[in-house]
């Protein structure tokens with residue numbers, strides 16, 4: 044069956060919750076189609092059979108939080124022709140990047156009985172801070188349609204069609220009623236990248252920014268609106284410091300709000 | 307154009323035993339008889355869509371019975387703000403326009419255009435069928451009729467087949483506004499609030515001195531056909547005057563105005579006006595204005611191949627001049643700044659639309675003002691461009 048002619052796929056996990064890898068398993072019927080087109084060489088969520096590299100396509104989930112991970116990502120990069128990071132952890136440090144705003148040793152002392160056994164870095168950082176990345180697929184978790192598009196683009200040798208526009212455009216295409224305008228609910232949709240299908244506004248909730256900043260994120264114009272809708276500077280700071288706290292535009296907005304909340 | 311289908315004497319439709327209301331004729335439908343109109347639409351095979359309350363707004367959706375209508379509700383609108391409020395009366399159409407427009411039915415936000423299936427070394431194109439059910443739009447405002455006219459010309463010029471197919475099966479039942487919203491400015495754009503054309507039927511809801519009825523005006527043969535079996539009687543002079551007065555109140559209560567004098571040249575000749583930079587500081591480049599606008603028609607097409615590479619679907623979806631990808635050429639956006647995008651939007655809508663289609667692209671419905679999350683108001687921006695020290699006095703091109 045010429046199995047060796049198929050491109051080899053590796054799926055790798057760093058500091059993360061596994062949700063993005065599970066998105067691949069969640070592809071169900073499409074996963075079988077994927078399995079027909081690629082040789083799954085390493086995907087521990089799906090199979091215990093682990094083959095050696097090199098890999099034609101590496102999907103990398105999770106952020107870098109330990110010295111061991113630093114070494115491992117360099118090795119995976121060296122073994123992979125194309126490396127795609129998936130999810131907010133891999134692309135922006137994830138929720139665990141909140142440690143970057145505090146003191147990790149302090150946390151370790153509070154949480155662990157023997158903190159001296161804990162080997163961890165002071166920060167959680169995205170993969171691209173350490174190795175070159177060919178494509179970043181955003182989301183917390185990623186969207187399965189977008190993941191299939193990335194794989195299909197890789198197989199077809201073309202650029203993935205993953206728009207970097209706002210959540211608002213998806214919200215309107217779906218015919219949702221805007222929660223900011225009609226309910227006075229704060230929403231990060233105008234500064235956040237699409238991809239989720241505007242799920243939260245469809246359930247009367249404001250967008251939480253899971254896909255990180257859109258390509259033209261005017262957070263400076265949105266923050267006064269968030270304040271007008273009742274968020275004080277510390278609430279504004281917290282809303283920008285979630286899964287994508289290290290994404291530059293969200294980081295800047297969170298830092299500015301922090302400055303304002305503690306002058 | 308003679309469209310009379312009935313009247314005294316023999317005619318092409320004399321076989322019908324029912325005397326059909328003549329074009330332009332005016333009748334009264336009592337409020338209590340309103341369900342008969344919905345029944346008649348159903349009998350004629352139409353799927354009726356119109357105003358209904360969902361998620362705190364009056365949107366367009368399926369109307370199966372009169373209780374689907376926003377009876378006794380109105381909307382209060384401002385720049386960046388929309389709230390439903392209970393009315394003191396039980397009007398069926400006592401609101402202005404909401405976040406949806408009829409374009410979603412004629413130009414769906416996401417639509418598969420065709421599927422290409424591999425066939426040996428070639429491929430076969432499978433066309434996408436258009437849902438053949440005729441649609442009746444119930445409650446089309448004057449500004450919306452104008453917007454549908456604008457869209458007909460845009461898609462007509464482009465020769466868009468699916469739009470044309472849907473359009474021919476659409477019946478338009480207009481409702482003349484009895485009040486204007488705070489972001490309405492149809493009077494400035496000369497598109498309303500009176501219905502003057504483009505309708506199959508036009509209704510004016512009158513609640514006056516304890517009475518509640520509709521003045522019904524016939525706009526087309528298809529409209530007249532729907533009235534078969536609907537209990538009507540000729541309108542009296544008084545009833546007609548009450549309806550006219552109601553539209554007059556709407557005209558007198560416009561929430562916004564726009565000075566359209568020389569507007570095309572003002573915008574076209576002011577590309578460096580300092581106002582563009584000022585509005586760009588507030589603008590989120592979020593696309594809400596263009597999504598809500600009933601005449602914005604920008605779209606993108608994409609190929610969606612399946613993993614087996616055996617077939618590929620061609621989809622189109624609403625796009626916006628506020629997206630950087632909209633003008634991306636070889637991966638680089640021609641309009642990389644929000645300033646250039648806002649300017650493009652306003653200049654096209656109110657200016658270069660004339661060059662392209664011989665009219666303004668704006669009908670004054672106010673949706674872009676209400677549904678902008680930060681309340682950017684194009685009437686205010688136009689006024690500011692007028693008074694700002696522009697590229698040159700009066701908007702001449704600087705030498």
Ligand code: SF4
Pocket residue numbers: 210211212214215219220221222223224230231232233241244249250594679
């Ligand atoms: S609800 Fe949020 S995402 Fe949707 S249009 Fe409003 S601001 Fe944008």
Ligand code: SF4
Pocket residue numbers: 402403447448449450483485486487490491492493497498499556670671672
């Ligand atoms: S713009 Fe005019 S026609 Fe349109 S809803 Fe407002 S008052 Fe009615």
Ligand code: SF4
Pocket residue numbers: 595598599600601602655667668669670671672673674675684
């Ligand atoms: S530009 Fe604004 S006011 Fe004009 S038609 Fe579009 S949404 Fe309505």
Ligand code: SF4
Pocket residue numbers: 588589590591592593594595596628677678679680681682
């Ligand atoms: S004008 Fe308002 S609705 Fe339009 S893109 Fe700017 S912020 Fe969004």
